[in-house]
Amino acid sequence: xxxxxxxxxxxxxxxxxxxxxxxxxxxxxxxxxxxxxxxxxxxxxxxxxxxxxxxxxxxxxxxxxxxxxxxxxxxxxxxxxxxxxxxxxxxxxxxxxxxxxxxxxxxxxxxxxxx
Numbered sequence: 361x362x363x364x365x366x367x368x369x370x371x372x373x374x375x376x377x378x379x380x381x382x383x384x385x386x387x388x389x390x391x392x393x394x395x396x397x398x399x400x401x402x403x404x405x406x407x408x409x410x411x412x413x414x415x416x417x418x419x420x421x422x423x424x425x426x427x428x429x430x431x432x433x434x435x436x437x438x439x440x441x442x443x444x445x446x447x448x449x450x451x452x453x454x455x456x457x458x459x460x461x462x463x464x465x466x467x468x469x470x471x472x473x474x475x
Contacts, residue, residue: 362386362464364455369469372445376425376473382455382466390433393458396440396450405454409440423449424463445473 368380381392395410409419409429417429428441452468454471 362457362459364457364464364466366453366455366466369453369471371474373475374446374473375442376445377470378445378466378471380442380453380455380469380471382438383456384438384455386437387457387464389457392426392432393463394429395456395458396429396438397454398449399454399468400448400451403451404471405475408453411438424472442471445471447473449473455468 362471363385364382366380366382368378370378372378391413393410393412396408397405399405407420408423409417411429411431412417419427427443431438444445450471450473452470454468455466457464
């Protein structure tokens with residue numbers, strides 16, 4: 361069965377950087393679209409970035425130019441490189457795998473941007 365495990369979150373100062381990782385198992389990873397979402401306390405879960413099986417990417421306007429999504433199919437891993445972090449980036453970040461009509465989610469990793 362599909363399992364997704366996120367890691368790499370933590371506390372960082374404004375302007376700093378973090379790289380999140382999501383390791384997938386139980387599927388043909390290279391065949392599927394991967395994405396990142398985030399959810400701040402008391403708010404909705406919002407789209408952050410997406411990457412297709414062919415490597416095409418897209419981003420939410422709020423992170424465009426600061427975040428980069430990538431994947432390493434040999435490692436069954438998708439990454440989110442986050443630069444120039446702002447306090448408003450503080451959230452739990454979730455990895456998502458789309459397989460047909462089914463969406464699979466990881467448990468999330470906390471990112472806190474604060475001085």
